[in-house]
Amino acid sequence: MENIDTSTQHEVKTVKEVFDTTSPFFEQMKIKVFPATSHTPVVRHFKFKESSLTRLMLWAAAANLPAGFFGAEMKRNMYTYGPSGCGKTRLVEAFASRTGRPMFREQCSKETTLSDLFGSWKLCGKDQGMKWVYGKVCQWAKTPNAILLLDEWDQVPADVAMGLNGVLDGAPIHLDQTDEIIKIAPGCMIMATGNTNGRGSAGGQGGSAAIYKGTQKMNFANQDRFNVMFETYLTEEEEIDLLKSETRANPLAAKAMASLAAKIRANFIGLNEDAGANGMAFQFTITTRNVLNWSMNFSLLTQMGKRPEDAYVEALRMTVLDFASKDEASAILATWSTIMGTTSQP
Incomplete structure (x- = not known):
């Protein structure tokens, strides 16, 4: 050649x-x-x-x-x-x-x-x-x-x-x-x-x-x-636009999902500032790929007849959250409950 x-x-x-x-x-x-x-x-x-x-x-x-x-x-x-x-x-x-x-x-x-x-x-x-x-x-x-x-x-x-x-x-x-x-x-x-x-x-x-x-x-x-x-993650506004254009998410769902992703990433990045030298790293984050898949899984679950409030959590779990430790998952779901204004438990 x-x-x-x-x-x-x-x-x-x-x-x-x-x-x-x-x-x-x-x-x-x-x-x-x-x-x-x-x-x-x-x-x-x-x-x-x-x-x-x-x-x-x-x-x-x-x-x-x-x-x-x-x-x-x-x-x-x-x-x-x-x-x-x-x-x-x-x-x-x-x-x-x-x-x-x-x-x-x-x-x-x-x-x-x-x-x-x-x-x-x-x-x-x-x-x-x-x-x-x-x-x-x-x-x-x-x-x-x-x-x-x-x-x-x-x-x-x-x-x-x-x-x-x-x-x-x-x-x-x-x-x-x-x-x-x-x-x-x-x-x-x-x-x-x-x-x-x-x-x-x-x-x-x-x-x-x-x-x-x-x-x-x-x-x-x-x-x-x-x-x-x-390079780092998208801003909340950028991710909202991406969710709406790529997964057909409605504006409220896109805003809630992007908000949770931003909060998880803030903890992940903030707690890893000096972990390479002498700290204990926070093990869990949520990638852009996973936020998109969370939205698409949510959409399919609701089309299958799942109630939206349950579909959000089930889709989040199956997309990425069940990779997290029990304590991390509990904290993330508590944050999600606050975002949604509900009291759903892990």
């Missing part, structure tokens, strides 16, 4: 049009939009925050600078971190979807090896014998304008992460196993995500290594090759 330069096959559109933003900061800004491929994610609805979109645009600009644009080498990679389920992966998928970029996602863990990333020899049937199968890094490098998403990058052992430093610098990939040199195709971009800031905590912003099992401290030389972006 040879690199094919398709970087000229694109349209130039306004950022306002592509990302549906009303921020005046992006009024005159333009961005390249490429023809979608089979590797381009499909994300129909996503609301970009101005702060996040600003850094994404800077990331895209840096990744596409011609060599020698500045005297110094500019970081071209982005590391996005934040609490579980706040939408980090979805953010990258939505960016790829809007710009038509192919995306290659590597789901990382403490078991990830360099062979997983770059490729290995595999037995492909008795008629084909052993065949070299490219990993996601090489597939990405051969695809112009593609995004490499290294999900849960703070789970990867430091020695494995260090093996990617050359790629992060934009150097060609040398595959000793096949005696092949792969030059990274034009316009390629790298995004890594994690729950911590790479140092075993979240820099005072919640979500410590204590509750994310397997989290590694990133080698500083690897971390130093990334710009950084912090």
Whole structure:
């Protein structure tokens, strides 16, 4: 598979049009939009925050600078971190979807090896014998304008992460196993995500290594090759809008669900400020994904004939609450009762 330069096959559109933003900061800004491929994610609805979109645009600009644009080498990679389920992966998928970029996602863990990333020899049937199968890094490098998403990058052992430093610098990939040199195709971009800031905590912003099992401290030389972006949960108002548009929730239900989610997250983040160093982490939160599923489960239960007040609690339990400890569940349901103005018990 040879690199094919398709970087000229694109349209130039306004950022306002592509990302549906009303921020005046992006009024005159333009961005390249490429023809979608089979590797381009499909994300129909996503609301970009101005702060996040600003850094994404800077990331895209840096990744596409011609060599020698500045005297110094500019970081071209982005590391996005934040609490579980706040939408980090979805953010990258939505960016790829809007710009038509192919995306290659590597789901990382403490078991990830360099062979997983770059490729290995595999037995492909008795008629084909052993065949070299490219990993996601090489597939990405051969695809112009593609995004490499290294999900849960703070789970990867430091020695494995260090093996990617050359790629992060934009150097060609040398595959000793096949005696092949792969030059990274034009316009390629790298995004890594994690729950911590790479140092075993979240820099005072919640979500410590204590509750994310397997989290590694990133080698500083690897971390130093990334710009950084912090993401967190939607505001109540944003989540209300999302519930109404994505699950057809009525305004009162959406407001109540978003209110409970905000209160749970405030406890989760607040009690995890310094837990990575010497504290006891609060173990439970509710992600955006779970709030959406709570709403949809509630809707189905009411259609099945469950009383709304019972359907709320049953849907919450089956979606996520039964993962919580008894004490946490009791406290959360007491808060829900206060929100709803009822006295229902766990």
